[in-house]
Amino acid sequence: MSLTNKEVQHVARLARLAILPPEIAEATGTLGRVLDYINLLNELDTEHVLPTTHVVPLLTTWREDRVEPSLPPQVAVQNGPEVLSQMFVVPKILDGGAG
Amino acid sequence: MxxxxxxxxxxxxxxxxxxxxxxxxxxxxxxxxxxxxxxxxxxxxxxxxxxxxxxxxxxxxxxxxxxxxxxxxxxxxxxxxxxxxxxxxxxxxxxxxxxxxxxxxxxxxxxxxxxxxxxxxxxxxxxxxxxxxxxxxxxxxxxxxxxxxxxxxxxxxxxxxxxxxxxxxxxxxxxxxxxxxxxxxxxxxxxxxxxxxxxxxxxxxxxxxxxxxxxxxxxxxxxxxxxxxxxxxxxxxxxxxxxxxxxxxxxxxxxxxxxxxxxxxxxxxxxxxxxxxxxxxxxxxxxxxxxxxxxxxxQQHMMPELPDSLRAGLLQRGVAERDVQVLVQDPDLYRYWQQAVAEFSDVRQVTNWILSDYSRLMNAHSLSFAAPTVTAKALASLLRLIESGTLSGKMAKEVLEAMFESGETPQAVVKRLGLIQITDQDAIRDIVSSVVMANPAVVKDFLGGKDKALAFLVGQVMKQTKGQAKPDLVNDLLREVIATYA
Amino acid sequence: MAIIDWDAYDTAQKVQSGEVSALECVDAALERIASWDSVIGAFLHVDAEGAREKARIMDSTMTREAKAALPLAGVPVAIKDNMVTTDMPTTAASQILKGFRSPYNATVVERLVRAGAILVGKTNLDEFAMGSSTEHSAYKVTRNPWDTERVPGGSSGGSAAAVAARMVPFALGSDTGGSIRLPASYCGVLGIKPTYGRVSRYGLIAYASSLDQIGPLTRSVRDAAKILHIIAGKDPRDATSIDASSVSSEVGPVQIQNVRIGLPEEYFGDGMDSRVRDKIDNVLEQLRSMGARLVPISLPHTRYAIATYYLIAPAEASSNLSRYDGVRYGQRVVGQDLVSMYESTRAKGFGHEVKHRILLGTHALSAGYYDAYYLKAQKVRTLIRQDFENAFKQVDLIVTPTVPDLPFKLGEREQDPLQMYLTDIFTVTTNLAGIPGLSQPIGLADGLPVGLQWMGPPLAEDLILSAAGRLESALTLPQWPMLGGLDR
Incomplete structure (x- = not known):
């Protein structure tokens, strides 16, 4: 099998998805089968093949450094599940770090 | 281990x-x-x-x-x-x-x-x-x-x-x-x-x-x-x-x-x-x-002159290495220096005045050389007043402080405070004589070898002239008067 | 013919000429939706009042000349609910976006509105466009108008069903691995996935950014050309949109004898439903009799396409869907601390299939697996692209079946995602190669629609549309679905 429960648990943590033990087992089974199928790609020798990131040739485009109006702040936060003083509220952060 | x-x-x-x-x-x-x-x-x-x-x-x-x-x-x-x-x-x-x-x-x-x-x-x-x-x-x-x-x-x-x-x-x-x-x-x-x-x-x-x-x-x-x-x-x-x-x-x-x-x-x-x-x-x-x-x-074309090259230029103009570091570290300060030097070509004087007295004032008020209260032009004309002997160094410091406070030109400050250096020997000699006569004990000390006593007498003269007497002149006249008096 | 039978082309012309009012067109669409959407389930949101109001304004304030300048004057349109609109909610058929109201419109929506189209509603889809049946919507199941026990295909199933059921003359869908063409085929309508970059993706809720394209679902080739002409073009808000001469608004004539049409052997092998095969064979015969030169070709890496797709798409999706974190919009599940809020919000907000694809994609990008999975897939993608580049040295266009089978029954493939994934086997290749693909209805087999897929080199939409138009005029297509025979 191409996938273990532990890997699924690790990946769920990375993706910030709460996952219960039965769901882990089910995902391990289902996704494992998909990965088994995907292993088909190993038939191909791609050592000297360049990866495709952009499928059509794209030219570098950039915009002028000209200010465009921002949203009115009440619109910017209108969809917020919890808003205080025009800012989005989040619960306390236990893990100290981000990037 | x-x-x-x-x-x-x-x-x-x-x-x-x-x-x-x-x-x-x-x-x-x-x-x-x-x-x-x-x-x-x-x-x-x-x-x-x-x-x-x-x-x-x-x-x-x-x-x-x-x-x-x-x-x-x-x-x-x-x-x-x-x-x-x-x-x-x-x-x-x-x-x-x-x-x-x-x-x-x-x-x-x-x-x-x-x-x-x-x-x-x-x-x-x-x-x-x-x-x-x-x-x-x-x-x-x-x-x-x-x-x-x-x-x-x-x-x-x-x-x-x-x-x-x-x-x-x-x-x-x-x-x-x-x-x-x-x-x-x-x-x-x-x-x-x-x-x-x-x-x-x-x-x-x-x-x-x-x-x-x-x-x-x-x-x-x-x-x-x-x-x-x-x-x-x-x-x-x-x-x-x-x-x-x-x-x-x-x-x-x-x-x-x-x-x-x-x-x-x-x-x-x-x-x-x-x-x-x-x-x-x-x-x-x-x-x-x-x-x-x-x-x-x-992009290359839009590049300004960079610190390395600026430092080399300053050293070439005779600015001390220590001062070069300070001047180049702050582009606003450096620009100010450049402007001042363009107005008054004595590099050593300009550098000293900017890095000591003027910087001290700016730092004390947490100001930046991006918006100097005393323009480089005004500083240069202050330095010219020293050069012409109109102001003593000490007086110039006082004038600079006043310029810093009020934004006036040095000429305006000098005029307002009546700060013209007294270089008239006769006028000073009269004051020197009266000080010598008023302090016989001190004069005695001086004659007894206490050099410090002379400094006291200089101070008294300066006090009476509101600091406008030229210090080395006072010094000379004191020695002269005491010599005749003794 | 009733108003609902007109395509967008006729509808606009009749509004422009004053034969009908925009309001009559909008009312016809709304009535149709009101009568039948409880059965079909094509729409997640219908803005009847807003649409009527816009039609009334058009009728009362616009001169005939002003209307004539609007290529889609008074034409009702439905938009797949993964394109953002300010006037209506946008959910991507996900719980996590329940209640979300976009502060901006997708570029395609702006362009349609500027052309005079009137937005009547937002259509159902597989959540975040992940699926081939429209069964994976958090809100409802959409049924195939030809047989309501069967799926309409997906993920643009709501848009395809709405067009097939004549609720709207045309709709917009999005296609990442076949999500326009598959439901077009299953619902007997026409659907085109343009060249990657042809149509701005600004405002399309991203599933897999390097594969996603927006395109129209229509009832005629001429509509497909007209709509594509309007929505295509460089958008300063989408750096991947391309600056190419536009798609022609009219279907140009074509000498079919001069068109070399490739038939890739990999698409005509075993595993195809014999009823589909018969239907396709008939059409190929017809093309041959019209003088087209059919050339056998090979696209040797076709068998790797699904595996490649199911690495690239979930990997990009796992990243694109990270923004749904309960902080700035959408549903939040309250948590003790930040991480538990994130984890419960996303666990509850996303459906099963979406979560699986996020897990798969996260795995494919995670430390130690990137080279073996994501990078490998990007390299195979190059090989697949090269297959097409080589093929288009020999032929002008390629035709294949759009799907190897007929619409399946609701629930039939629920248990086996891999089998569901394989539904896209003939459509994913064009997304991987970035080339245009069109699915055209060619008739019924056992009462169910069959679609023919046209593929062409990058930017060959005009030629594809011309060829499809030529075939369309030669085919005798069936009447539209009767919706259980109850509606006439």
Missing amino acids: SAAYEVVIGLEVHVELKTATKLFCGCANAFGQEPNTETCPVCLGMPGVLPVLNGEAVSLAARAALALHCEIHSYSKFDRKQYFYPDLPKAYQISQYDQPLAENGYVEIGFGEGKRKIGIERIHLEEDAGKLNHIGNRLGDATGSLVDLNRAGVPLIEIVSRPQMHSPEEARQYLTELKTILSYLDISDLRMEEGSMRCDANISLKPSDYTGSLFDLPRVEIKNVNSFRNVQRGIEYEIGRQKERLAQGLAIVRETRGFDDASGTTYSQRSKEEANDYRYFPEPDLPPLVLSEEWLAK
């Missing part, structure tokens, strides 16, 4: 670019606005939005790369760096991973014989995150946080040094020189207190007999320190802490640590075990960044 270690320091410096708009949207790049007033669907990470690169940011980044002697790649690309945090709206930061804008540069630190190159590994462009305001005093005991995304998407360059610094002092020198160079490019506000310049330090201790790769040494990263002084303090503390642990036979844990200003210590924020797996992959929403020869030539 106490082993010998070499300290290895690498610095990552983030610099916010001074563009009008953010890196990927047209929102204003402005500091200190009301929360979430500089946001739009793109920088809020709304469903369906796409980034469009700001050309000016690329241009400013390229200028930094040129000034730091980097090789600018004609082909670079953007990648997504993924992690969840409330200040990062898309839960990925658009950055540059394996093909950055520029690589392989350096910064030179130290002077003369002690000059040394600190390598720069890479410079890349990326977007800044927003800001969290914690409800409660600090992160640890906050009950929650408030997210302000005005800063989200502001263009940043990250300048990554090679791990080639070996002391906290070298780290400080590197940062100072880096800031000086960048300040001449005028690409950033470079204000650490406002976060427009931020520094992370990586510190490891290399055993003297270690032959492996530096990358494999346990590294501690001190994040987001808010001043050069604190970078130095943090590194100092960290070296001590790591040495102590090693002496106790404990391992150094690879981790991220914060710096506590009050205690001067670092504290563990997150161990790298919990490691961020950033899952970088090429940003599909942005075409690769391809820069033409012509474009690069245009």
Whole structure:
């Protein structure tokens, strides 16, 4: 099998998805089968093949450094599940770090 | 057994670019606005939005790369760096991973014989995150946080040094020189207190007999320190802490640590075990960044004269090495100096007056040479008054202070305070005689060999002339009068 | 013919000439929706009042000349609910976006509105466009108008069903691995996935950014050309949109004898439903009799396409869907601390299939697996693209069946995602190669629609549309579905 429960648990943590033990087992089974199928790609020798990131040739485009109006702040936060003083509220952060 | 270690320091410096708009949207790049007033669907990470690169940011980044002697790649690309945090709206930061804008540069630190190159590994462009305001005093005991995304998407360059610094002092020198160079490019506000310049330090201790790769040494990263002084303090503390642990036979844990200003210590924020797996992959929403020869030539053309060359010019004009360092460190100060010298060609006088008296006044009031209260022109005319003998040095200091307070010309101050130096020998001789007669005991002391007694008498004369008498003249006349009197 | 039977072309012309009012057209669409959407389930949101109001304004304030300048004057349109609109909610058929109101419109929506189209509603889809049946919507199941026990295909199933059921003359869908063409085929309508970059993705809720394209679902080739002409073009808000001469608004004539049409052997092998095969064979015979030169070709890496797709698409999706974190919009599940809020919000907000694809994609990008999975897939993608580049040295266009089978029954493939994934086997290749693909209805087999897929080199939409138009005029197509025989 191409996938273990532990890997699924690790990946769920990375993706910030709460996952219960039965769901882990089910995902391990289902996704494992998909990965088994995907292993088909190993038939191909791609050592000297360049990866495709952009499928059509794209030219570098950039915009002028000209200010465009921002949203009115009440619109910017209108969809917020919890808003205080025009800012989005989040619960306390236990893990100290981000990037 | 106490082993010998070499300290290895690498610095990552983030610099916010001074563009009008953010890196990927047209929102204003402005500091200190009301929360979430500089946001739009793109920088809020709304469903369906796409980034469009700001050309000016690329241009400013390229200028930094040129000034730091980097090789600018004609082909670079953007990648997504993924992690969840409330200040990062898309839960990925658009950055540059394996093909950055520029690589392989350096910064030179130290002077003369002690000059040394600190390598720069890479410079890349990326977007800044927003800001969290914690409800409660600090992160640890906050009950929650408030997210302000005005800063989200502001263009940043990250300048990554090679791990080639070996002391906290070298780290400080590197940062100072880096800031000086960048300040001449005028690409950033470079204000650490406002976060427009931020520094992370990586510190490891290399055993003297270690032959492996530096990358494999346990590294501690001190994040987001808010001043050069604190970078130095943090590194100092960290070296001590790591040495102590090693002496106790404990391992150094690879981790991220914060710096506590009050205690001067670092504290563990997150161990790298919990490691961020950033899952970088090429940003599909942005075409690769391809820069033409012509474009690069245009950037080169826009480069100002840089500190190295300015320093050489100053030394050639006879400015002392110590003063050269100070003058060049602040572009506004340097510009002021240039203007003053253009008006009054005695380089030594101009330099002395600017670096001692005038700088002291500016510092005491926390003012910057970007907006000098005494113009270079006014300073020059003050110096001319000294040269012509109208003012003594001491009087000129007084005049400068008055000019600083009121913004008047030196002539106006002199007139207002009636501060013309008395050079009339007869007038002074009369006052000298009366002082000598009024202080027979002091005169006796002087004649008995106490030189200090003369200084007292000079003081008395100056007091009566309100300081307007020329001091060396007073001195001569006192000796003359006492000689006849005795 | 009733108003609902007109395509967009006729509808606009009749509004422009004053034969009907915009309001009559909008009312006809709304009535149709009101009568039948409880059965079909094509719409997640209908804005009857808003649409009527816009039609009234058009009727009362616009001169005939002004209307004549609007290529889609008064034409009702439905938009797949993964394109953002300010006037209506946008959910991507996910719980996590329940209640979300976009502060901006997708570029395609702006362009349609500027052309005079009137947005009547937002259509159902597989959540975040991940699926081939429209069964994976958090809100409802959409049924195939030809047989309501069967799926309409997906993920643009709501748009395809709405057009087939004549609720609207045309709709917009999005196509990442076949999500326009598959439901077009299953519902007997026409659907085109343009060249990657042809149509701005600004405002399309991203599933897999390097594969996603927006395109129209229509009832005629001429409509497809007309709509594509309007929505295509460089958009300053989408750096991946391309600056190419536009798609022609009218279907141009074509000498079919001069068109070399490739038949890739990999698409005509075993595993195809014999009823589909018969139908396709008939059409190929017809093309031959019209003088087309049919050339056997090979696209040797076709068998790797699904595996490639199911690495690239989930990997990009895992990243694109990270923004749904309960902080700035959408549903939040309250948590003790930040991480538990994130984890519960996303666990509850996303459906089963979406979560699986996020897990798969996260795995494919995670440390130690990137090279073996994501990078490998990007390299195979190059090989697949090269297959087409080589093929188009020999032929002008390629035709294949759009889907190897007929619409399946609701629930039939629920248990086996891999089998569901294989439904896209003939459509994913064009997304991987970035080339245009069109699915055209060619008739019924056992009362169910069969689609023919046209593929062409990048930017060959005009030629594809011309060829499809030529075939369309030669085919005798069936009446539209009767919706259980109850509606006439």
